[in-house]
Amino acid sequence: MPTFLRAALLLAVPFLATVAASAHAATPRTFAFGPGDAPPGHTHVDADYTPARGYGFEPGARPDGIHPFYFSVDLPEGNYTVTVTLGDDRAATTTTVKSELRRLMLENVATAPGQVVTRAFTVNVKTPRIPAGPGIAAGAVNLKAPRETVDEAWNWDGRLTLEINGAHPAVRTIAIAPADVPTLYLLGDSTVCDQPAEPYNSWGQMLPRFFQPGIAVANHGESGETYRDSIARRRLDKVVSSLKPGDVVLMQFGHNDQKQLRDGKGGPFTTYKDEIRTHVAAVRARGGLPVIVSSMERRAFDADGRVVPSLRDYAEAARQSARELDAPFIDLNAMSRTLYEALGPEGSKAAFAEPAPGRLDNTHHDSYGSYELAKAVVLGLRQARVPIARFVVDGFAFDPARPDPVADFAVPPSPHRTEQRPLGDEVRR
Secondary structure (H helix, E strand, C coil): CCHHHHHHHHHHHHHHHHHHHHCCCCCCEEEECCCCCCCCCCEECCCECCCCCCEEECCCCCCCCCCCEEEEEECCCEEEEEEEEECCCCCCEEEEEEECCCEEEEEEEEECCCCCEEEEEEEEECCCEECCECCECCEECCCCCCHHHHHCHHHCCCEEEEEEEEEECCEEEEEEEECCCCEEEEEECCCCCCCCCCCCECHHHHHHHHECCCCEEEECCCCCCCHHHHHHCCHHHHHHHHCCCCCEEEEECCCCHHHHHHCCCCCCCCHHHHHHHHHHHHHHHCCCEEEEECCCCCCCECCCCCECCCCHHHHHHHHHHHHHHCCCEECHHHHHHHHHHHHHHHHHHHHECCCECCECCCCCECHHHHHHHHHHHHHHHHHCCCHHHHHECCCCCCCCCCCCCHHHCCCCCCCCCCCCCCCCHHHHC
16 A cells, blocks of 8 residues: 555544534524525524625625525635525526635435425635744735735635525525545646636635535635745745644646746746646645646647647656655546546537637636536546545546547536625734
8 A cells, every 4th residue: 555545544534534523513504595484493584785794695686596696605614515405396496516715525415395405514714814824824825916915815815705595596494514534636737727707717716526424625726826825925834824733735737837937937847847846745744645646638639549648747847746745646647637638629628618709718717617527527536546536426437538528518607797796804814
């Protein structure tokens, strides 16, 4: 058994043993929606959010059984188990739930008329603040303005925001309770981060959908970043400051690191590997398990329909680092090539964002593409025998050589947010 796996199993045992009990460790906050009186112990939600109230609807829409809407509630930073009851007395419903900034939690949960179903998932709420700890100075993540302080403020504001979406969305109640569970942290670039709006999406946003309750996904990726930026902007410090033994950190950089090579400020087999080593050491020092992920390829094909590699050296440097550091490795670069070639030069267009008619972004993905890549990451966790793979949803299966048909993909797009929500200084500090 690999050294990393033996260590991870020993670290994970205490946390896995407490998962079942942690969801009941505190009295949940409970909210009721729709007409009529709220059930006992529930707060009836019928107004927009205000700081004084601490909960409510985001401006733009309220539950009507037809349109998506957003609900927010103030919460301290941490992990939470969210339990929703879904259904309509008179009509069939289909509800999709996303959290924070478009993280997919529940996909198309269907109910018949009069049927009520209960579903649960685990979410992470974060702020930029970094508490002081061994080797870490107090401070805050150096957020990018205005991208993170305005466009992506929902990711950092100390509130849990839930997007209730679907063909006929119907939520009856929401219960929220603190959860002392393992956390799966993500560090990466624009192909990993929580993209703020359609048509862009990332595998990090789709990843939570493939895990059962009992583990939280905390996405600390950001657009345009490198391993070096992760250190300089204190994203690594932020993650490490909250790590518990048994937590896992997935790390995928490469696309933007190439710019350092162009500018003569680094290379795949020198600074890139050094910066991976710094991340691995920092995560291990707090008892976490680092997992190295190679970057997926860009969309480019030769005359024979084979993907033209653009990140070969960075993928190989990631592989070498994992081997040298005895760390789990997910070869997303190889799986993405298989996926794109299975879809073909024309079919693969459906996996990439099209920000304007006829203008395809051959680096960044849409919801379908990121959904398939998230499945590839989950497959990689299983193949690498990372202990948290035990939380993967029942019935999961994926083969990148046989991607899901595009026509079958049915995750509804997120509505446009009618009002931006800039971070206040009290949250940023």
